[in-house]
Amino acid sequence: IVTDDLALPFGTLRMRAKGSGGGHNGLGNIETVLGTSKYARLRFGIGDEFRRGQQVDYVLGRWTGEEESTLSARLDRFDEAVRSFATIGLERAMNHFNNT
Known part of the structure; x- marks a missing residue:
């Protein structure tokens, strides 16, 4: 599942194997x-x-100007994380990408 998260600073990636919804409706x-x-x-x-x-x-x-200026690079990193999750597995991907 891929989702947004208000509890994380803008652009931060975090993978988890399980956990609570943390108030996220989805x-x-x-x-x-x-x-x-x-x-x-x-x-x-x-x-x-x-x-x-x-x-x-x-x-x-809408994104702020500062967020927009870094969004493309952050989404590229996010894309890399999703692909790694699919190819090398959750544990290795978590070790590489969490909090980056």
Whole structure:
């Protein structure tokens, strides 16, 4: 599962083999459907620069100029992480990419 994550700084990658939904509506729904939280997930940090109660507007809003200037490189790194997960496996990919 690939998802955004408000709890991670913008552009940060994090892979996990399992875990809770952490309040993420999409992950909560997936766990309900699967009946388990034991599934791999790759999270892309989108930061938390929003006022209280404004998460939806923040998540669906536009990138800042600073974020846009680094987004392409971060997405390239994210693409590399997804491909590594598929080819070398979760554990090795986690060791290489987590928090980069």
